[in-house]
Amino acid sequence: MTSLVGDASAGAVVRHYELTARVEQLTLPSGQTTQAWTYGSLPGPALEAELGDVMEVVLNNRDVAAGVTLHWHGYDVPNAMDGVAGATQDAVMPGESMTYRFTAAQTGTYWYHTHQDSAEGVRKGLYGTFVVHHPTAPRADTDIVVAGHDLSGLGLLGSSDRATKHTATPGSSVRVRLINTDSVQQRYLIQGTTFKAAAVDGTDVNQPQDVDGKLLRLGAGGRVDVAFTMPESPVAVRSDAAAGAVVVIAPSGVTAGDSEDLTPEKPGAGVFTTTPVLDLLEYGKPLEEGKHAVDNGDGSELIRPATGEEPITREEVMVLDRQFRFVDGIPRYAFTVNGAAYPLVPSIEVAEGDTVKVTVVNRTSEPHPMHPHGHHVQVLSRNGVVPSGSPLVLDTVDVLPGEVWELLLHADNPGIWMDHCHNLDHAAEGMMMLLKYQGVSSPFVHGGHSGNRPE
Ligand SMILES: [Cu+2]
Known part of the structure; x- marks a missing residue:
């Protein structure tokens, strides 16, 4: 490799x-x-x-x-x-x-x-x-990147555990790129405007609608780009994972004091448990028949057809569970895949060009944000329900307790790849495996005296 x-x-x-x-x-x-x-x-x-x-x-x-x-x-x-x-x-x-x-x-x-x-x-x-x-697509007038993180118990939005302020001209376009860099789910509240979830995990959503009164839920490692037109009053972005932090986008031309007064107030903590969450499987619009690209006028993005046109050449099942297993030689109540803890989980082996259907079953009581390296997957179904909105192409699939997801993976990037839970503590307790292409080998070793500990 x-x-x-x-x-x-x-x-x-x-x-x-x-x-x-x-x-x-x-x-x-x-x-x-x-x-x-x-x-x-x-x-x-x-x-x-x-x-x-x-x-x-x-x-x-x-x-x-x-x-x-x-x-x-x-x-x-x-x-x-x-x-x-x-x-x-x-x-x-x-x-x-x-x-x-x-x-x-x-x-x-x-x-x-x-x-x-x-x-x-x-x-x-x-x-x-x-x-x-995209080199030629129009960019948002204000483009803000916000990584939400728990720094050893300190909740951050960007680099701050308090308020971060930006300004934008009323009527101009704003994009806020939310990134969950943490190991557990985060919920985001956008106050002061309706918005569109313009992209998920780096892929554009086809024809996203306006969202009002719903939270965004990001699994560990996941991203959602929020887009809106700047209103005449401030917009606030808050997360349940960073209680003291807020990102404020204030209309330019309003004096700082007024802006402070107009900033939407911090709601009670209950807002994150009582407000409905936007379901991305029902959001946006399906691609028209025969179309293979999302094009919202800001640079088209190719989506490979989910079914029908490319026959599935391989099927794999990943059952996520908790079992007593040895991890690094120590008996643990481990997080397992198909009955084993890494490195004993049998690898998924593919050939270049394979179209792989991966079924992920979560038998535990915690979410597992499953992350295949080197590949995106397209969601075929969740609990038997096919997405009714935009095609959903993810690199981190937050599989909730009891859920069954069917995913399509195009084996088009040869190598030896990790496929693991992005709750990194779960990964460290066994929930990792490899996706291996036939004929590829690695000279690198982990564990023991190598000093390499990927988890
Ligand atoms: Cu997990």
């Missing part, structure tokens, strides 16, 4: 970034201090590119003793760039460096994080945002 590096084209614009992982003492706007592990800031540097650019990201590790990597969440990079310690590389230890290079071949909202000791590393701050724009 080390030869699977893609073919970053000569002549393309190169976006060069250098990230240095470090341990640092941080003081948040509330005055709370915490020891964090960061890529130089919290969140890490906001990476941006245009479609077709070459990303060239140098990762240095100054002093994170556990080691670090860069994994591009939701970005279907060539396998050797996937950043999984023990599967696609060795962890980058203190004093070491590694350069990641790949073509920005998808537009939308993504994020990056360490995949070495990820349960601890991501929680402590080794994550950042990654946005790829």
